[in-house]
Amino acid sequence: MSDKHPIIAITGSSGAGTTTTTNAIKHIFRSLNAKAAFVEGDSFHRFTRPEMDKLKREAMQTGKHISYFGEQANDFGALEKLFSEYGTTGEGKVRRYLHTFDEAVPYNQLPGTFTPYQDLEAKTDVLFYEGLHGGVVTQQCDVARHVDLLIGMVPIINLEWIQKLIRDTNERGHSREAVMRSIVNSMDDYINHITPQFSRTHINFQRVPTVDTSNPFSAKDIPSLDESFVVIRFRGIEDVNFPYYLQMIDGSFMSRINTLVVPGGKMGLAMELVLTPLIRDLLARKRALENMAPVDLPI
DSSP: OOSSSOEEEEEOOTTSSHHHHHHHHHHHHHHTTOOEEEEEGGGGBSSOHHHHHHHHHHHHHTTOOOOTTSSTTBOHHHHHHHHHHHHHHSOOEEOOEEOSHHHHGGGTOOTTEEOOOEEOOSSOSEEEEEESOTTOBOSSOBSGGGOSEEEEEEEOHHHHHHHHHHHHHHTSOOOHHHHHHHHHHTHHHIIIIIGGGGGTOSEEEEEEESSOOSOGGGOSSOOOGGGEEEEEEEOSOOSOOHHHHHHHSTTOEEEETTEEEEEGGGHHHHHHHHHHHHHHHHHHHHHHHHTOOOOOOOO
């Protein structure tokens, strides 16, 4: 952690709502006049898409599995190194993983490849990470210890499976059988590397549908935000103004002493209300240190 060069990380699997959170935080940065260095978690994959596809096929032939959730497919050491370097100096190097053809064309590259490493933008106020592993801890690496504000975005598991099934079949052309097989094969990595992060977060936003998702493999559509509640759990944060949130967010209520529940359609509003004072405090501590004049010690 670093008061002078703070790091904010959103961790959560694809489709969990990380994009909604990212948009809310970008709006907060603009309102607080904060300049952020943005880092994408996918840039820490070890392999290009063709390399990963080949490794998956080889693993299946030997009865093993490899997934983007796990350590084999991601360079956790490089991620921790970046966080450590930024926290110390406010600098670091990053690259991008090019998901689509449109992203790849400006670099004259193919989708599923990486751009060359480049320096982070100079003189930023905060580093903002969004991806799968912002709070990961292994025997060799502890990424979470470098993060000043760690935010978890997680749907209940049935909703996550529904989102993956519909996205991968409709948008990526995979068969339902292939997607279901992928879910099963990645479960060990999910349990060991994704789930534990949500016990290290300062805040979790968990979307819970209010419609029947008991058989996610037969679902025809993804429950909307208006068909959901969002459970917001606070950990290790003092002076949370719950009465203010209850007043400002219509339909919200407390389910536990540290847990606020809001209607799904109010998730964006809730995020801005909850995260703005926390990010403001991080920036205030940073700016106080920058403005602190050196003191002449007596001889």
